[in-house]
Amino acid sequence: MRLGGRMAAAMEIIADIEARHRPVADALKDWGLSHRFAGSGDRAAIGNVVYDVLRRKRSLAWRMEAETPDALVFAAMLTGQDMSPNDLRQALDGDRFAPPLPDDAAFERCAARDLAEAPDAVRADLPEWLAAHFKEAFGEDWVAEAAALAERPPLDMRANALKATRDKVVKALAPFSTVETALAPEGLRIAPTTGAARHPNVQVEAAFQKGWFEIQDEGSQLAARLAGARAGMQVLDFCAGAGGKTLALAAAMENSGQIHAYDADRQRLAPIHDRLARAGARNVQVHAPRDDLGELRERMNLVLVDAPCTGTGTWRRRPDAKWRLSEAALEKRLGEQDAALDAASAFVRPVGRLVYITCSLLPQENRERIAAFLERHPDFAVLDAQALWRESLPDAAPAYHAVAAGEGRALMLTPLRSGTDGFFFAALERR
Numbered sequence: 254m255r256l257g258g259r260m261a262a263a264m265e266i267i268a269d270i271e272a273r274h275r276p277v278a279d280a281l282k283d284w285g286l287s288h289r290f291a292g293s294g295d296r297a298a299i300g301n302v303v304y305d306v307l308r309r310k311r312s313l314a315w316r317m318e319a320e321t322p323d324a325l326v327f328a329a330m331l332t333g334q335d336m337s338p339n340d341l342r343q344a345l346d347g348d349r350f351a352p353p354l355p356d357d358a359a360f361e362r363c364a365a366r367d368l369a370e371a372p373d374a375v376r377a378d379l380p381e382w383l384a385a386h387f388k389e390a391f392g393e394d395w396v397a398e399a400a401a402l403a404e405r406p407p408l409d410m411r412a413n414a415l416k417a418t419r420d421k422v423v424k425a426l427a428p429f430s431t432v433e434t435a436l437a438p439e440g441l442r443i444a445p446t447t448g449a450a451r452h453p454n455v456q457v458e459a460a461f462q463k464g465w466f467e468i469q470d471e472g473s474q475l476a477a478r479l480a481g482a483r484a485g486m487q488v489l490d491f492c493a494g495a496g497g498k499t500l501a502l503a504a505a506m507e508n509s510g511q512i513h514a515y516d517a518d519r520q521r522l523a524p525i526h527d528r529l530a531r532a533g534a535r536n537v538q539v540h541a542p543r544d545d546l547g548e549l550r551e552r553m554n555l556v557l558v559d560a561p562c563t564g565t566g567t568w569r570r571r572p573d574a575k576w577r578l579s580e581a582a583l584e585k586r587l588g589e590q591d592a593a594l595d596a597a598s599a600f601v602r603p604v605g606r607l608v609y610i611t612c613s614l615l616p617q618e619n620r621e622r623i624a625a626f627l628e629r630h631p632d633f634a635v636l637d638a639q640a641l642w643r644e645s646l647p648d649a650a651p652a653y654h655a656v657a658a659g660e661g662r663a664l665m666l667t668p669l670r671s672g673t674d675g676f677f678f679a680a681l682e683r684r
């Protein structure tokens with residue numbers, strides 16, 4: 254396919270996502286299935302344009318003074334893929350599959366417009382209602398913090414210490430220019446893509462099949478490490494999902510002690526079994542949703558609540574969620590977070606630890622949930638997460654936002670500050 258056909262396809266897919274409120278991954282997959290002539294390079298290039306548009310929908314619309322799929326795709330080509338209006342005209346000239354060009358004035362305006370002159374929420378690429386929440390979370394840095402969530406993400410991996418060293422994985426993935434991450438000691442990174450390029454499918458590599466590494470954002474790795482799981486401990490991963498954190502905990506515990514992996518949703522938990530086997534994690538007992546966990550009450554050294562959340566910290570990877578999020582959905586999550594914290598806290602032994610993690614940056618889901626929990630559970634106290642960082646990550650720069658919580662301190666990781674997805678981390682101790 255030539256550029257014109259790829260752009261037309263991106264416009265069609267964006268229209269489909271908007272008309273049917275579909276997740277972007279589903280819309281792309283369906284398009285690929287019904288257009289089998291498109292090769293993998295075409296699909297990757299089209300996917301990049303669609304994702305770029307969804308990440309920066311508001312600023313692109315401001316540049317074009319229009320928010321039709323056509324206008325957004327043209328604006329993404331001009332501002333994200335380093336093409337001038339003339340480059341684009343030439344590339345589309347004579348291509349019968351190319352979409353009609355916007356009028357010259359729109360084209361030139363888009364290329365010339367300076368985003369610095371746009372309203373704050375446009376520069377932040379945020380829906381209007383979320384601007385106040387970002388201001389509350391980040392003060393005067395809020396626009397830069399939100400804008401960093403509209404960049405393309407790297408591909409991060411964690412070397413699995415149960416089977417390999419980071420060095421060994423770097424060598425195995427050398428053809429992909431894999432480097433060590435700056436903060437997480439077992440992290441590996443392939444830089445964000447540019448233009449029409451895509452990340453390699455590392456899951457087909459022998460090193461992945463052998464369990465030498467997992468795909469996991471560096472922020473998620475850091476949160477798991479800060480939790481402080483040690484060999485010999487009794488640990489409950491209460492919102493284990495597909496097991497991303499469980500696997501990191503098992504590696505940190507060197508397969509010694511016991512991890513109980515639980516999730517309220519059977520379907521989300523299902524992939525954990527294959528992942529545990531591939532990683533060689535042998536100290537994990539998976540509990541099905543209706544299992545009675547009564548025997549574990551007040552017996553855990555560490556209980557992890559990797560809570561259901563709005564996922565605002567992962568917008569680089571799931572940009573469609575940014576525009577779909579509603580106040581009602583946020584409200585629903587807050588109730589689920591309180592319920593998960595209340596239920597999980599019953600398993601913490603005296604002087605044991607309860608860790609609360611979200612991949613959201615909204616204060617309501619983070620410090621406000623901790624404040625509400627402390628009101629209901631005065632037998633818990635917030636620890637100093639900055640001290641935990643120094644202890645667990647002695648070689649890492651303090652690349653986080655410290656957040657006051659109770660009498661202690663929580664941490665927030667962000668793309669801008671930490672170069673990771675956005676995460677909130679708080680550790681509490683049962684007195």
Ligand SMILES: C[S@@+](CC[C@H](N)C(=O)[O-])C[C@H]1O[C@@H](n2cnc3c(N)ncnc32)[C@H](O)[C@@H]1O
Pocket residue numbers: 491492493494495496497498499515516517518521559560561562589592593596
């Ligand atoms: C952020 S995801 C977990 C991701 C996972 N820990 C990982 O690292 O891959 C949150 C999970 O919490 C689960 N969940 C929500 N409410 C729950 C509850 N009250 N008890 C247990 N699990 C719950 C959801 O089913 C979902 O799988």
